[in-house]
Amino acid sequence: MATTTTSRPGRTLIILGVVLVLLFGIMAIAKSWEPKLGLDLRGGTTITLTAKSLAGGGDVTAEQLTEAKNIISQRVNGAGIGEAEIATSGSDHITVAVPGANQDSLVDQVGQTALLYFRAVYDAQAGAPVPTAPPSATPTGKPSTTPKPSTPPKPSTTLKPSTSATPNGRAWSSVLGAATPTPTPAKASTPVPSAPVPSTPAATPPAPPVNNGDPLNYQPDAATQAAFAAYTCDKPAPKDEPGKPLVSCSKDKSTKYLLGPAILKGTELSDATAGIPQGGLGWQVDLKFTGEGGEKFLNATTAISKKPAGANLFAIVLDGVAISTPSVTQPIPGGQAQITGSFTESEARDLANVLKYGALPVSFDISEVATISPQLGGDQLSAGITAGLIGLGLVIIFSFLYYRGLGLVVVLSLLAAAALTYACVVLLGKTMGFTLTLSGIAGLIVAIGITADSFVIYFERLRDEVREGRSLRSSVETGWARAKHTIIAADSISLLAALVLYILAVGSVKGFAFTLGLTTLIDLVIVFVFTKPLVTLLARTDFFGHGHKLSGLDPEHLGVERLPGQMRPADRPAAKSTRKPVGGEV
Amino acid sequence: MSKLGTIGARLHRGEISYDFIGKRKIWFAVSIALVVISLGALFARGLALGIEFKGGVEYQTSSVKITDDTIADVSSAVKATNAKDLGDPVVTTIGGEKIRVQTKPLDQADIARVTDAIAKELNVPTAQVSTSQIGASWGSQIANKAILALIVFLVLVFGVIWIYFREPKASAAAIIALVHDVFITVGIYALIGFDVTPATVIGVLTILGYSLYDTVVVFDKVRENTRGITGSNRYTYSDATNLAVNQTIVRSINTTLIALMPVGSILVVGTVVLGTGPLKDLSLALFVGIAVGAYSSIFIAPALLAQFKEREPGMQALRRRVLAKRAASTSKAKAGTPVAAGAVVGGGSATDVSRLQDKPKSSGATAGTPTASSRPVRPTSGAGRPQPSRKPRSKRGK
Numbered sequence: 001m002a003t004t005t006t007s008r009p010g011r012t013l014i015i016l017g018v019v020l021v022l023l024f025g026i027m028a029i030a031k032s033w034e035p036k037l038g039l040d041l042r043g044g045t046t047i048t049l050t051a052k053s054l055a056g057g058g059d060v061t062a063e064q065l066t067e068a069k070n071i072i073s074q075r076v077n078g079a080g081i082g083e084a085e086i087a088t089s090g091s092d093h094i095t096v097a098v099p100g101a102n103q104d105s106l107v108d109q110v111g112q113t114a115l116l117y118f119r120a121v122y123d124a125q126a127g128a129p130v131p132t133a134p135p136s137a138t139p140t141g142k143p144s145t146t147p148k149p150s151t152p153p154k155p156s157t158t159l160k161p162s163t164s165a166t167p168n169g170r171a172w173s174s175v176l177g178a179a180t181p182t183p184t185p186a187k188a189s190t191p192v193p194s195a196p197v198p199s200t201p202a203a204t205p206p207a208p209p210v211n212n213g214d215p216l217n218y219q220p221d222a223a224t225q226a227a228f229a230a231y232t233c234d235k236p237a238p239k240d241e242p243g244k245p246l247v248s249c250s251k252d253k254s255t256k257y258l259l260g261p262a263i264l265k266g267t268e269l270s271d272a273t274a275g276i277p278q279g280g281l282g283w284q285v286d287l288k289f290t291g292e293g294g295e296k297f298l299n300a301t302t303a304i305s306k307k308p309a310g311a312n313l314f315a316i317v318l319d320g321v322a323i324s325t326p327s328v329t330q331p332i333p334g335g336q337a338q339i340t341g342s343f344t345e346s347e348a349r350d351l352a353n354v355l356k357y358g359a360l361p362v363s364f365d366i367s368e369v370a371t372i373s374p375q376l377g378g379d380q381l382s383a384g385i386t387a388g389l390i391g392l393g394l395v396i397i398f399s400f401l402y403y404r405g406l407g408l409v410v411v412l413s414l415l416a417a418a419a420l421t422y423a424c425v426v427l428l429g430k431t432m433g434f435t436l437t438l439s440g441i442a443g444l445i446v447a448i449g450i451t452a453d454s455f456v457i458y459f460e461r462l463r464d465e466v467r468e469g470r471s472l473r474s475s476v477e478t479g480w481a482r483a484k485h486t487i488i489a490a491d492s493i494s495l496l497a498a499l500v501l502y503i504l505a506v507g508s509v510k511g512f513a514f515t516l517g518l519t520t521l522i523d524l525v526i527v528f529v530f531t532k533p534l535v536t537l538l539a540r541t542d543f544f545g546h547g548h549k550l551s552g553l554d555p556e557h558l559g560v561e562r563l564p565g566q567m568r569p570a571d572r573p574a575a576k577s578t579r580k581p582v583g584g585e586v
Numbered sequence: 587m588s589k590l591g592t593i594g595a596r597l598h599r600g601e602i603s604y605d606f607i608g609k610r611k612i613w614f615a616v617s618i619a620l621v622v623i624s625l626g627a628l629f630a631r632g633l634a635l636g637i638e639f640k641g642g643v644e645y646q647t648s649s650v651k652i653t654d655d656t657i658a659d660v661s662s663a664v665k666a667t668n669a670k671d672l673g674d675p676v677v678t679t680i681g682g683e684k685i686r687v688q689t690k691p692l693d694q695a696d697i698a699r700v701t702d703a704i705a706k707e708l709n710v711p712t713a714q715v716s717t718s719q720i721g722a723s724w725g726s727q728i729a730n731k732a733i734l735a736l737i738v739f740l741v742l743v744f745g746v747i748w749i750y751f752r753e754p755k756a757s758a759a760a761i762i763a764l765v766h767d768v769f770i771t772v773g774i775y776a777l778i779g780f781d782v783t784p785a786t787v788i789g790v791l792t793i794l795g796y797s798l799y800d801t802v803v804v805f806d807k808v809r810e811n812t813r814g815i816t817g818s819n820r821y822t823y824s825d826a827t828n829l830a831v832n833q834t835i836v837r838s839i840n841t842t843l844i845a846l847m848p849v850g851s852i853l854v855v856g857t858v859v860l861g862t863g864p865l866k867d868l869s870l871a872l873f874v875g876i877a878v879g880a881y882s883s884i885f886i887a888p889a890l891l892a893q894f895k896e897r898e899p900g901m902q903a904l905r906r907r908v909l910a911k912r913a914a915s916t917s918k919a920k921a922g923t924p925v926a927a928g929a930v931v932g933g934g935s936a937t938d939v940s941r942l943q944d945k946p947k948s949s950g951a952t953a954g955t956p957t958a959s960s961r962p963v964r965p966t967s968g969a970g971r972p973q974p975s976r977k978p979r980s981k982r983g984k
Contacts, residue, residue: 048724050721050723050724050727090731107694107719108694365721365723366719366721367720367721367723367724367727368638368718368719368720368721368724369717369718369719369720370716370717370718370719371716371717371718371719372716373647373648373713373714373715373716374713375648375649375714376646376648376716379648379859379860380860380863380865382859383855383856383859383860383865384852384865386855386859387848387851387852387854387855387856387865388848388851390851390854390855391847391848391849391850391851391852392848394847394848394850394851395844395847395848398843398844398847399844402840438863438864438865439785439788439864439868442852442864442865442868442869445848445849445851445852446792446845446848446849446852446872448847448848449844449845449846449847449848449849450796450799450845452844453799453841453844453845456837456840456841456844457803457837457841460834460836460837460840464833482810485806486802486803486806489750489802489806490798490799490802490803492746492750493743493746493747493795493798493799493802494795494796494799496739496742496743496746496795497739497791497792497794497795497798498795500735500738500739500742501735501788501791501792504731504734504735504738509728509784509787509788509791512788512792512868516792516795
């Protein structure tokens with residue numbers, strides 16, 4: 001009668017076995033037998049940064065955080081550090097994990113605030129040293145009211161229009177459209193261009209290389225020119241100081257630029273969006289400036305637009321990298337601008353994100369820098385493993401002492417759970433980059449107890465049922481029917497705790513919460529597909545089913561006079577016990 | 587051990603029982619006292635916050651030969667670096683061959699110099715000195731997130747338990763017991779002066795899940811025992827709850843012991859082998875918390891539940907009926923010595939008590955009131971078939 005609900009325990013066990021074999025087979029194919037260890041177990045530096053918005057209330061958005069992470073990735077890769085892992089964590093943390101000890105300079109480098117600047121381009125060359133092309137500054141024949149300030153005094157106008165004049169054909173353009181070809185008629189903007197423009201010709205013709213503080217009047221001196229000529233893009237990115245000229249490379253490192261001092265700061269941007277304009281075909285990026293930023297932008301575009309095509313580039317520089325260098329052909333008033341050109345959607349979005357980030361740059365607090373020596377890492381790993389083995393041993397000893405033969409079930413179940421957990425940790429490390437940290441190991445060890453507790457709940461329930469007068473084999477089923485609800489409820493609470501911890505907590509808590517949650521899930525799986533079927537099978541054996549003294553199910557142990565459905569052990573004919581322990585006797 | 591098993595069986599039958607619920611006032615008083623002491627200690631002494639909460643730099647190196655002068659030597663070597671805002675470095679030895687130095691927050695360059703100085707003084711390679719540099723706000727960030735996690739968790743758990751037991755009172759009892767556990771654990775930290783580090787915070791948060799695990803197991807049995815209880819007048823809600831606690835106490839003790847074993851081994855290994863660090867801090871908090879959690883899920887949570895439930899009019903009516911009947915039966919039978927929990931009324935038969943939720947029993951000394959009629963007949967188990975009824979021993983063949 002009991003067999004009606006014991007839905008083929010053997011088959012369930014085989015399925016679990018197959019799954020395990022599959023998992024280990026994948027491990028064998030991937031040739032990864034060991035979990036990915038965290039830096040606190042193998043030595044290395046972990047930097048935890050807390051991002052804070054410079055403007056605004058200090059909260060950062062997810063976009064800003066991702067952009068900040070990208071910037072830090074570039075810095076770390078630029079510093080030539082291999083194997084570094086940069087990840088966002090929670091709502092405002094970025095962790096940088098670098099194997100190997102002592103990365104003092106890295107901490108400084110990584111923690112800097114990345115700022116966005118707009119700079120005028122004075123020269124552009126291929127990133128690798130190439131023979132300079134003939135200057136081909138072709139005047140656009142613009143009806144200019146003032147003499148072009150920048151082109152005549154330039155000592156080496158090595159602009160190559162072919163490669164760099166308007167990279168990808170990008171250009172700044174006014175939102176107000178083609179209706180404003182000349183800025184002068186515009187009412188609001190009339191006073192503005194007049195201010196810088198007269199000053200420019202006054203300053204430049206007599207002493208061209210003198211930099212009088214106004215970035216619009218900047219002219220590179222000889223030293224800067226030399227530095228620019230010597231620079232190649234495979235060198236680390238230079239320090240981006242807004243007041244000074246900058247030698248910078250494009251993102252793909254194909255072109256190097258000589259840039260003037262910063263004209264506009266990213267914070268003078270108020271918004272940037274990528275989109276396709278109504279009636280337009282291609283992607284473009286729309287920018288809005290703050291009031292002051294809009295004026296500066298108008299001044300700058302007025303000045304730059306007077307340069308010849310090819311030299312009229314206005315670069316967007318983030319963290320020392322020239323993100324984009326659109327050309328300017330006309331002054332752009334109104335505090336709004338567009339960057340147009342042959343954008344793909346992702347290019348446009350990337351650029352908009354960079355600009356948005358520039359508008360609200362993020363500063364970093366160095367929250368924690370942990371440098372673990374490989375030796376301490378090794379010590380911690382071995383301590384974790386030792387603690388795990390001792391804990392496991394104690395649980396097994398206790399199970400055998402208290403539950404006797406059923407201790408075997410505990411051991412086998414724990415082994416199955418351990419195998420499943422190990423495979424999951426290894427494979428998650430391979431596929432999702434999950435790293436096992438010290439607190440993760442602690443979570444695994446704590447989980448031994450939680451897993452074994454499920455068995456305790458079942459076994460105690462089983463014994464209760466026998467005490468209530470059921471036969472052993474029916475107790476296995478009725479006890480399970482009740483125990484499984486308790487186990488599910490209790491495990492759900494554990495899982496909930498792990499989930500809340502994982503989502504909300506920071507730092508090493510995550511590793512702990514992850515392994516705890518993972519093992520709670522595995523515990524549920526094992527109890528259902530391994531422990532229960534195994535007990536069902538064992539209950540059919542003579543040893544357990546007849547309540548052998550060592551089985552943990554003997555009458556005395558259970559506190560009943562005898563197991564229902566069978567004779568007292570003493571009365572039982574010793575030799576031929578063909579009787580099956582069938583429940584439900586009369 | 588087999589004796590223990592027998593005790594389990596006798597507890598199950600209600601032959602021996604401790605009146606957890608009847609004596610709840612004593613245990614509530616004990617708990618209130620503990621919580622008050624904890625809060626007092628927390629406010630009076632505060633927590634010994636680790637460097638993670640104050641900000642600073644910690645250097646640690648192992649495999650060092652430690653002599654009597656080591657601490658003074660290292661201290662002066664660190665001071666000799668003249669790092670800016672160095673303050674007084676705190677040098678401690680851990681175990682037989684580890685040195686830990688703590689300084690105030692320093693520049694990156696100074697950290698490197700102090701690291702070099704320590705390495706040179708102790709004659710170890712620089713790479714063997716582990717450093718940990720913590721910003722001043724890191725600890726408060728962790729603490730804030732922990733408090734947020736705590737609140738979110740409590741709200742969610744309240745909902746989950748409510749849904750599972752279909753009883754907000756169970757949620758309330760469980761949560762009060764849980765908060766009680768956290769207070770006492772924190773109080774023990776304040777009293778003894780254990781270092782509080784982020785790992786401790788993880789530990790305390792994990793207690794949440796664990797303490798509830800036990801409570802849920804006990805409540806599950808309470809629910810089973812009290813199912814359809816108002817249809818009978820043999821047990822009050824408190825009686826049934828008390829029986830549940832007694833029936834699950836072996837389970838509670840076993841699950842607690844088994845949970846404590848791995849945690850204890852982390853604690854011992856973490857302390858002996860590593861001396862200090864996240865393993866020790868985490869496991870200490872867990873160890874204390876799990877122990878307190880076991881206490882609360884046996885003595886406090888079910889008692890609270892009974893206290894809440896006994897206020898319901900239905901349960902009060904039940905209590906009056908049960909007491910009236912007991913009074914009547916004692917005067918009639920003049921024998922029965924009414925103890926609180928089961929085993930009493932049924933007059934001997936072990937199965938009476940444990941089956942009180944299973945099906946109405948018609949036999950026994952309690953006959954007279956038609957208890958069976960008001961109780962719905964339900965399938966008794968997941969097997970979905972009627973269970974064999976057990977005949978009195980005298981009628982059973984040997």
